[in-house]
Amino acid sequence: MRILVTGAGGYIGYAVARRLAAAGHEVDGLVRRAADLPRGVRAVTGDLLGALPPGPYDAVCHLAARTRVRESFDDPLAYYETNVGGTLALLRALGGGGAHVVFGSTAAVYGAPPEGRPIPETAATAPAGPYGATKLAAEQMIRQYARTGAIGATVLRTFNVSGSVDGRPDPDPTRLIPKALAVAAGRAPHLEINGDGLAVREYLHVDDLAAAYVRALEAAARPGEDRVYNVGTGTGTAVHEVVATVERVTGRPVPAHRRPAVPEPPELVCDAAAIRADLGWRASRALPELIADAWNALTRTND
Structure with a gap:
């Protein structure tokens, strides 16, 4: 298949493009400026809000987005412009050619989780902030467009992603694992934890997530079809357990302030x-293993 990956220079986009190229697909990576891309991926310079590369494409992995939850509260319009406006521009550029769009969404679209139970795709959607709201709006746009028969659509909702491929660290220092690793590496004096550290979250390796995109693309949704999947381990880990694992893997202390x-x-x-x-x-x-890969990527960038 000929596949366009938007945001291919980003943390997840790079991993997805890498997996697709390794699977033998013809992959174009859409980047706003020159960027390192995986072997076998052709760099295409463009902007979702400007000129898009000419197709036709059999499929698109749409991963270009603003993704920082706290930042979205400070500048919600920028998030709507990129995450919703950029998706609209992409769909207009695709036209009605029947391409399969796989959209990278987030667990931030969900409302209050069911008490004591994992969150299914059927859970209520009620985003608590602009980031989740913009991703849900883009989801709805893609799925409703699919129902016209113009495209097929698969939405992949992820929770917390970490790890590394090709020595590329997670660039978001606000996430728990990058913050804890920064402390272990001596880049920060301590880790700040809210409350007792008992909040439970799940963590997925970025390369496992990339493998899910390959599966979704190769089980292509036909024009008129739309699907939604959670992508995760289903295994939760408390914050204090994550910190203990970071200390064990790195062999370094991670002092924490509550x-x-x-x-x-x-x-x-x-x-x-x-x-x-x-x-x-x-x-x-x-x-x-996820933490070990992230640690190796971080210490490699220190060399």
């Missing part, structure tokens, strides 16, 4: 039964 607790769900874990049943995908890496 801040007052903030209102947040005690547990956010996905139900990924649908993607396992339909696409045969499941995560292959546990938390220690």
Whole structure:
């Protein structure tokens, strides 16, 4: 297949483009400026809000987006412009050619999680902030356009992604694992933890996520079809357990300062039964390997 990957220079986009090229597909990576891309991926310079590369494409992995939750509260219009406006521009450029669009979405689209249960795709959507709201709006646009018969659509909702491929670290220092690793590396004096550190989250290796995109693309949704899948491990880990794992993997201490607790769900874990049943995908890496890969990428950039 000929596939366009938007945001191919980014953390997840790079991993997805790399997997697709390794699977033998013809991959164009859309980047706003010159960027390192995986071997076998052709760089195409463009902008979702400006000129898009000419097709036709059999499929598009749409990963270009603004993704920082806290930043979205400070500048919500920028998030709507990129995440919603950029998606609209992409769909207009694709026209009605029947391409399969695989959209990278997020667990931030969900509302309050079911008490004590993993979150299924059927859970209520009620984003708590602009980032989740813009991703949900883009999801709805893509799925409704698919129902006209113009495209096929698959939405992949992810929770927390970490790890590394090709020595590329997670560029978002606000996430728990990059913050803890920065402390272990001596880049920060301590880690700040809200409350007692018992909040439970799940963590997925970026290369496992990339493998899910390959499965979704190769099980192509036909024009008129739309699907939604959670992509995750379904295994939760408390914050204090993540920190202990970072210390064990790196062999370095991670001193922590506790801040007052903030209102947040005690547990956010996905139900990924649908993607396992339909696409045969499941995560292959546990938390220690994920942290080890992220640590190796971080220390490599220090050399």
